[in-house]
Amino acid sequence: MTARKQYRMLGIYAFLVTSLALPDAAYAMHIMEGFLPRQWCLLWIIITLPFFIIGLRSIRRTVTLNPRLKMLLAFAGAFAFALSALKIPSVTGSCSHPTGVGLGAILFGPAAMSVLGSIVLIFQALLLAHGGITTIGANAFSMAVVGPFIAYGVYKGAMRLNLPRWLAVFGAAMLGNLTTYITTSLQLALAFPDVNGGIALSFAKFTTIFAFTQVPLAISEGLLTLLIFNLIYTYSKDDLIQLSVIPQEVSTHEQESV
Secondary structure, eight states, X not given: OOHHHHHHHHHXXXXXXXXXXXXXXXXXXXXXXXXXXXXXXXXXXXXXXXHHHHHHHHHHHHHHXXXXXXXXXXXXXXXXXXXXXXXXXXXXXXXXOOOOHHHHHHHHOHHHHHHHHHHHHHHHHHHSOOSOSTTHHHHHIIXXXXXXXXXXXXXXXXHHTTOOHHHHHHHHHHHHHHHHHHHHXXXXXXXXXBTTTHHHHHHHHHHHHHHHHHHHHHHHHHHHHHHHHHHHHHHOHHHXXXXXXXXXXXXXXXXXXX
16 A cells, blocks of 8 residues: 555544544634734734744755655645634634644654644634634644644653653643643733732633533543544654654664553
């Protein structure tokens, strides 16, 4: 089976699993269009833009060195699109949902996911009314910058500590999801501080409300990401070696424990 067919089958499989395993609700969004004040929209775009530019360079370097990785890169983007399109209404003006950025961060690094995640958010805003164009900077910073950087750091840190690879992948995807929504809560708290308690109390309220739906979703995303990673490991181990996700030499015992 060719790599193209393998990734296509993985994409279909991921979409079906997420559609069956995770709840879907209409009219829910990332931080929605027009919800943030204008100055905050502009600020988050300015903050996110450098990561996007660095990410473009990272992707160009990766596909130049190995054009074959374009299929895996496209799959990582499709995985993020499929998961983050599944949503549950949460805090007013926002929602809880998987992000799917942990897998791409593990495979290609956080810089590349700043580009893929931003593209996912733009398509969702235009095609699914999920999120918004004016709030694209805020949504991209939380889901395409903070989440991937945390996921990448957790995975690399766990591997340096010689923890099991399954735990590294699961932890990276789960914590990448949770920190995305901690960041979203902070963004909302900064824009809408509590009248009495200020930013701190507003942040506490947002994170508490998010936790009811986001913690179970983060665990589910960690498990699903681990499942997809294992499928990639089984059928495209050479790609993982090329990307330095796994070492060149892997023992038989480790293969069985992934």
